[in-house]
Amino acid sequence: MTRPLRADIRLAALGENYAVAGRHAASSRVLAVVKADAYGHGLARVARALPQADGFATLEIDGAVRLRDTGFAREILLLEGFFSPAELATVSGSRLATVVHGEEQLRMLETVRVPAPVDAYLKINTGMNRLGFAPREARRALARLQATGAARSITLMTHFATADGPEGVHEAMNRFESATHGVELPRSLANSAAILAHPRTHADTVRQGIALYGATPFSDRSAQELGLVPAMTLRSRLIAVQEIGPGETVGYGGTFHAQHAMRIGVVACGYADGYPRHAPNGTPVLVEGVRVATAGRVSMDMITVDLTPVPQARVGSEVVLWGEGLPVDEVAHAAGTVGYELLCALAPRVPVVEVA
Ligand SMILES: *Cc1c(COP(=O)(O)O)cnc(C)c1O
Numbered sequence: 001m002t003r004p005l006r007a008d009i010r011l012a013a014l015g016e017n018y019a020v021a022g023r024h025a026a027s028s029r030v031l032a033v034v035k036a037d038a039y040g041h042g043l044a045r046v047a048r049a050l051p052q053a054d055g056f057a058t059l060e061i062d063g064a065v066r067l068r069d070t071g072f073a074r075e076i077l078l079l080e081g082f083f084s085p086a087e088l089a090t091v092s093g094s095r096l097a098t099v100v101h102g103e104e105q106l107r108m109l110e111t112v113r114v115p116a117p118v119d120a121y122l123k124i125n126t127g128m129n130r131l132g133f134a135p136r137e138a139r140r141a142l143a144r145l146q147a148t149g150a151a152r153s154i155t156l157m158t159h160f161a162t163a164d165g166p167e168g169v170h171e172a173m174n175r176f177e178s179a180t181h182g183v184e185l186p187r188s189l190a191n192s193a194a195i196l197a198h199p200r201t202h203a204d205t206v207r208q209g210i211a212l213y214g215a216t217p218f219s220d221r222s223a224q225e226l227g228l229v230p231a232m233t234l235r236s237r238l239i240a241v242q243e244i245g246p247g248e249t250v251g252y253g254g255t256f257h258a259q260h261a262m263r264i265g266v267v268a269c270g271y272a273d274g275y276p277r278h279a280p281n282g283t284p285v286l287v288e289g290v291r292v293a294t295a296g297r298v299s300m301d302m303i304t305v306d307l308t309p310v311p312q313a314r315v316g317s318e319v320v321l322w323g324e325g326l327p328v329d330e331v332a333h334a335a336g337t338v339g340y341e342l343l344c345a346l347a348p349r350v351p352v353v354e355v356a
Helices: 011-024 035-039 043-049 061-069 085-093 103-111 135-148 170-180 192-197 328-334 339-344
Strands: 006-010 029-033 055-058 075-078 097-100 118-123 151-157 205-208 232-244 262-268 284-287 290-294 302-306 318-322 352-355
Touching: 006 011, 011 029, 011 043, 011 192, 011 205, 029 075, 035 043, 035 339, 043 061, 055 061, 061 075, 061 085, 075 118, 085 103, 085 118, 097 103, 103 135, 118 135, 135 151, 135 170, 192 205, 262 318, 284 302, 284 328, 318 328, 328 339
Parallel strands: 006 352, 029 055, 029 205, 055 075, 075 097, 097 118, 118 151
Antiparallel strands: 006 232, 232 262, 232 318, 262 302, 284 290, 284 318, 290 302
């Protein structure tokens, strides 16, 4: 026997979720966003599972180069672009597409001679206020980019701060449209939330991240309602069962108090595996398909659960931490975070098993 924790990655789910974006944005290209090791699912694995992808978008240049070297011939976009002249040379040499979001990148394009012109996404800041040229600077930045001769193609781009919430994209769209009005270039605006909720943002190229992995970008619409299926299921087993009496406590700090005699299940999975340490008592877990609640603090290698709803549970009983039968979004919500963070945090020590 080995430690029973593993992450199952269902490859077919990636294809099904990719197709959901294609149905919403039927006349757009869909880039599959694979930053952060494909949101914890494994960059190479996800790329292999999606040979039909119109392209990929990522952050890490090494991963982008590796993906190109495996023979993927379509677009690979760097979402923060290049950070140095050497990286710009790599972008050109590996035929990567790059975001151009700021003055420093523009200046490198003006001053560094690239072996071949690159596909550029000129990023405009429409209210997120992280990256991108201010709307009033956009035309000047575009003219400078065009004048470099270093861009083989130019796409106008932005990223929404509130596509997932009640504020929507109205204000950002106004800013984008007034900054780019009359410019005859392709556009890329939409993340998962905008793909699913704001058809007017679809334009030429959409960027599907979280929805590809079967989690929801919204706090008030479940992945299931959206037709998404979980790609990752984090599975383990009970490795011990404790029978405790009223008044006893469980775990570090003794934060869970038994009100009556009860059975506590010990699950092989802890924060060193990527399970959120701040998940409070009551966070949902499946044991033998039955929903139970965590009881006591998450520790490095284990969590503890209240087995009252599942009296048949014993050492070896199957546990799902998130995925099939228990949406990662629900676990994230209980822990005060989002599905994105839990998926990305899957630790390297967790063995991954691909399932069809
Ligand atoms: C991460 C990212 C996306 C994908 O966002 P999701 O909400 O996961 O769909 C799209 N565009 C940019 C610029 C990003 O950084």
